Structure formats: structure tokens, C-alpha cells
Amino acid sequence: MQRPARHFQEELEALRQRLLAMGGLAEERVRLAVRGVAEREPDDLQAILEGDEPVNDLHIEVDDRCFKLLALHQPMAADLRIIVAAVKINTDLERVGDLAVNVAEAGQRYLQHPPVKPLLDIPRMGDIAQIMLRDALDAFVRRDVGLAEAVLARDDELDALKMQIFLELLTYMLQDPHTIEPALDLILISRHLERIGDHATNIAEDVIFMVSARDVRHQAVDPAPGPPRG
Amino acid sequence: MQRPARHFQEELEALRQRLLAMGGLAEERVRLAVRGVAEREPDDLQAILEGDEPVNDLHIEVDDRCFKLLALHQPMAADLRIIVAAVKINTDLERVGDLAVNVAEAGQRYLQHPPVKPLLDIPRMGDIAQIMLRDALDAFVRRDVGLAEAVLARDDELDALKMQIFLELLTYMLQDPHTIEPALDLILISRHLERIGDHATNIAEDVIFMVSARDVRHQAVDPAPGPPRG
Numbered sequence: 001m002q003r004p005a006r007h008f009q010e011e012l013e014a015l016r017q018r019l020l021a022m023g024g025l026a027e028e029r030v031r032l033a034v035r036g037v038a039e040r041e042p043d044d045l046q047a048i049l050e051g052d053e054p055v056n057d058l059h060i061e062v063d064d065r066c067f068k069l070l071a072l073h074q075p076m077a078a079d080l081r082i083i084v085a086a087v088k089i090n091t092d093l094e095r096v097g098d099l100a101v102n103v104a105e106a107g108q109r110y111l112q113h114p115p116v117k118p119l120l121d122i123p124r125m126g127d128i129a130q131i132m133l134r135d136a137l138d139a140f141v142r143r144d145v146g147l148a149e150a151v152l153a154r155d156d157e158l159d160a161l162k163m164q165i166f167l168e169l170l171t172y173m174l175q176d177p178h179t180i181e182p183a184l185d186l187i188l189i190s191r192h193l194e195r196i197g198d199h200a201t202n203i204a205e206d207v208i209f210m211v212s213a214r215d216v217r218h219q220a221v222d223p224a225p226g227p228p229r230g
Numbered sequence: 231m232q233r234p235a236r237h238f239q240e241e242l243e244a245l246r247q248r249l250l251a252m253g254g255l256a257e258e259r260v261r262l263a264v265r266g267v268a269e270r271e272p273d274d275l276q277a278i279l280e281g282d283e284p285v286n287d288l289h290i291e292v293d294d295r296c297f298k299l300l301a302l303h304q305p306m307a308a309d310l311r312i313i314v315a316a317v318k319i320n321t322d323l324e325r326v327g328d329l330a331v332n333v334a335e336a337g338q339r340y341l342q343h344p345p346v347k348p349l350l351d352i353p354r355m356g357d358i359a360q361i362m363l364r365d366a367l368d369a370f371v372r373r374d375v376g377l378a379e380a381v382l383a384r385d386d387e388l389d390a391l392k393m394q395i396f397l398e399l400l401t402y403m404l405q406d407p408h409t410i411e412p413a414l415d416l417i418l419i420s421r422h423l424e425r426i427g428d429h430a431t432n433i434a435e436d437v438i439f440m441v442s443a444r445d446v447r448h449q450a451v452d453p454a455p456g457p458p459r460g
Binding site: 066067070071074076077080081084087088091170173174177180181184187188191 | 296297300301304306307310311314317318321400403404407410411414417418421
């Protein structure tokens, strides 16, 4: 049942590539969804709503690859940490794909009303969320803890923008009830984008664990199961 | 490095128990957060905001246990599926804990205003979300695909209630701008509860994969890596 190490490394590299492909796809969908809202392009939004399948297929494929690597190669230590991280990152990327759909759905409702205001902060949030995603995946590939920590730091920017958008839109809603419905959708969109940032944060945390793995190293020195942490 | 099977089964059972403990804790926090909002009990909400640590500690502990089981015992087939499912379920339960905090935060803001309306649908959503969580975890322990499928079916109830709450609150907001702020928080709370249902759904899906695992069985017959699914 033990398989050649080279074969394993090839499979691990293939896993990494597919995970990156999935990340690229998820990122592109976020970009397109935000552009569709900001530039009032219903076709962009429709494309997002209809194009969920490639991300979902990749989700299943990556999960499958992780599972096969675990089952067939029984990897240890560092390799095991990569695969467990990949299982988690895969889940996060699939949710990012779902959130792009949520942005597009709220966007479609939003476009049924006249614009509440020029949209500057929403595209800004979209840009930050995309950069966080890309950096988190780069950190995964390059095993770069510093870059992963930089991703964590950017989460506060998204939170601040979300709050700013909320307070501004609340003012509009209080002044003019006609803005209530579209403003609600913008608030939801800002929250979806914040959650995309949360998923990038999760990925960054997984990278830090994957690379540093203090608990597991401790365990490698003393394999007897110790008391649970915390 | 190979360890006795009995030791492994004991560790697996311990993992199951800790995951259940975490599920119970997450469920209880959802219950308390919703009660705090519905019965206007700021102390309940404060308790949620201050009591995140046990869930987070369990999250780390369960992750740790999964990792050790994978690293030290190199489980195959059915056991491997249980552990991979546990990694995912653990992530979902931690997010449920976070969402209970989100409900409590929105609830605190909500309590700063007079009640918009008697809250019936929010507690109803909370009840359904809790039942979904409990059933999903029962399905995990009992390897009960039928129960897991029943969890998936209930997700539509939550969606319908969320939409109903939204439309009702929109009417309030359009009629009386004073209700805008508290109504927004109720809308957010209903979305947090819907997301808790989504996590229960994820858990149920993991249980179905864990028990049925068609791909993996196919793989066990022919261990050569086939073309990726999808």
C-alpha cells in the first residue's frame, strides 16, 4: 500500500495547483460580482448566478484529492499538515464562491432601484477582500507566515469600511424611505464582502498553523497523548 | 509507529465525545443569545459576549485530536472519513459559536430601542436552527443518513422565515423611520440564525459523505488515482 514518495510529491503539487485554480476562480467571481453592482451591469451579475458550477466541481475535486492523499499515502508531519490545511482552505474557498453569489443576488435587487449614492466603498471592500484572498493563497504556496500575518492585519480595514458604509446608509434611510430597500441590499453586500475577508483570514490562520505547527511539533517529540490543550 | 487498534478506537470515541460537547455548547449559546433578544435580557447577551472561550478552546482541542489521530494512527477508509468529517464539523461548530456572538452583539444594539414588534419568528428560527444542529450531531454519532437528510430538508423553513421577517420589517421601516435601526438588527439576527442552519446543513452533508462515501469506496477497489471527479 505504501507508494513511492515521488508520486506522492507529484500528487501534492497537483493538489496545490487545483487549490490555487479554485482560489483564482473564487477571486474572479468576487471581482465580477462587485463590478456588476458598482457599474450596474446586470449581465455580470447574471453570469455569477449561472456560473457556480466550476467552483463547486473544484470543491469536490480538491476534497477528493485530499482524501486520496490521506488514504493512499498516510503522510506524516509537514505533509499531513499541508493536506489538513488544504481540506480547510477548500471549504473556505467554496464559501467565498457562495458569497459571490450572495453579492450578485443582492446586486440584482439593488439594480432594480435608482442608485442610492456613488459606490466607492463597496468596490474598495471588494478590492481588499480580493487582495486578502490572493495573499492568503500566496502565503499557502510559499509557506510565508509573514504574508499570512499581513492578511490577518487587513481584516480591520474591512470591518472599518463595513461600519462606515452602514452609518452612511443609515443616514440616507432615515432621510428618505425610498432608499431603504436599496440601502439594505448595499448593507448586505458590504457584509458579504466582510465575510469573504473572514474566509481569507481563516486561510491565513491555517497557513500559520501549517508552517509553524507548535502543537504538532510538541507531539512529535512526545507521541503519548497529553492532556488536551486549553 | 503503528499503535494498537484498541487505543485508536478509544481515542476516536474521545474525539466523538469532545465534538458532541462542543456541539452542546454551541447549541446552548445560540439558545441563550436568542432568548436574550426575545425576552430582552441584557445579562444573557453579556454572558454570550464574555463566554466565547470554552468553544474556542474546544475548537483547538478537537482539531488537535483529529491531527494526532491522523498522524499517529494513519487510519484508513471508514475511520479516516470519520476524522476528516470531524475536522470539518469542528470548523462549523466554531462558526456557530461566532454567530451566537453576532446575534448577541446585534441583540445588544436592538435592546437600546423600544421593541419594534413582539418577537415570534426570531425565536422560531432559533428553535429550528438548534434542532438542526442537534439532529446533525446525532446523525454524526449514530451514522444516520436518514436523519442527516432530514436536517437538509429543514433548511428551507429557515429561509422562508428569514424572508418573511425581512418583508415584515421592511413594512415597519417604510412606515416609521424610528424603527429602521432596530429593524436592521432584527434582520441581521435572522440572517445569523439562517447561517447557523447553513452550518448544520454542512454538518449533515459531511455525515452523509462519511457514511456513504461513494467516491472513496470506488477508490478502495482501484487505488490508482483516477481522473478528478467533475
